[in-house]
Amino acid sequence: MAEFVPITAKAFREGGKHKPGPHAVEARFDAARHRIVVELDTGLELAFDPARAHGLEHASAAELAGVAVAGAGSALHVPALDAYFTVARLLEGFLGPLDWSRREARAAASRANGALGGRPRKALLPA
Numbered sequence: 001m002a003e004f005v006p007i008t009a010k011a012f013r014e015g016g017k018h019k020p021g022p023h024a025v026e027a028r029f030d031a032a033r034h035r036i037v038v039e040l041d042t043g044l045e046l047a048f049d050p051a052r053a054h055g056l057e058h059a060s061a062a063e064l065a066g067v068a069v070a071g072a073g074s075a076l077h078v079p080a081l082d083a084y085f086t087v088a089r090l091l092e093g094f095l096g097p098l099d100w101s102r103r104e105a106r107a108a109a110s111r112a113n114g115a116l117g118g119r120p121r122k123a124l125l126p127a
Contacts, residue, residue, distance in 0.1 A: 023040065024073045026039040029050075050064055
């Protein structure tokens with residue numbers, strides 16, 4: 001099981017090794033499966049079809065072979081295409097919004113408010 005280490009504001013400002021959100025530690029192109037494989041600092045390894053990533057739809061295996069981690073692990077770079085992809089956006093694009101729990105809570109509150117008649121009208125100010 002992974003060890004939970006809370007991040008402190010001071011460590012974040014000083015650029016410590018603990019950063020918010022998952023970060024890539026390795027990226028490579030698996031030609032046999034035609035997948036880009038990304039290993040995250042959380043121990044999770046994900047692979048995706050480059051044809052499903054905007055800008056990589058028509059990339060050749062030779063172009064994809066140069067994929068590398070950039071931006072201290074927050075992005076992937078494909079130098080042959082000069083394409084950058086942030087890890088957060090990749091996860092969000094394939095797994096859904098990263099803040100899905102907050103969005104669902106807001107949607108539930110909105111539905112409950114709608115069942116009560118919606119937002120109250122603003123009072124008109126006298127002229």
